[in-house]
Amino acid sequence: MKKFLTLTILVLMSVTAVAQYIDGVPQSLKRRGGNLYTDEGVKLNPETAMTFMDENTYSIYRKGYGHFRSAAGLSIAGAALLIPGTIFTVLAVNSYEMAGNIIYGMLAVPGLVLGTGLLVLSIPFYWSGISKLKTVVKTYNPQRLSFAPELSLGAQPSGIGMGIRF
Secondary structure (H helix, E strand, O other), X not given: OHHHHHHHHHHHHHHHXXXXXXXXXXXXXXXXXXXXXXXXXXXXXXXXXXXOOOHHHHHHHHHHHHHHHHHHHHHHHHHHHHHHHHHHHHXXXXXXXXXXXXXXXXXXXXXXXXXXXXXXXXXXXXHHHHHHHHHHHHHHOOOOOOOOOEEEEEEEOOEEEEEEEO
């Protein structure tokens, strides 16, 4: 029974792993957050994107991907420093002893300053990454008109003449 269960799990895992690969070249890309997705909903990573993007588009994608990931890392590190800094600030304010105020204050200031600095530093990286990923989507997707204007000469609904329908 254990062998059958192990074999079933192994087969299911291999089927789901194959389902994550991109077959062929996607028709268009969509951006959600800091990731690009194909029409089928498959998330791109740098290795799969390299197979169907040209060099210029791929280099923009790598920069945008890297900037967005850097922004995420900086904001996580900033929050990890800011939360204890805030806790130590509250403890310093609520401490009745002078020694407690000094110790908590010495622990609070670096956390608050560094945490806020890292959070503020992550903002330009975030926007740079998003703008580069938007550029990749605009470059890769075919340019389609949302309407097809028609010029006609002759009988129109309001008489005879030239008409534009859009």
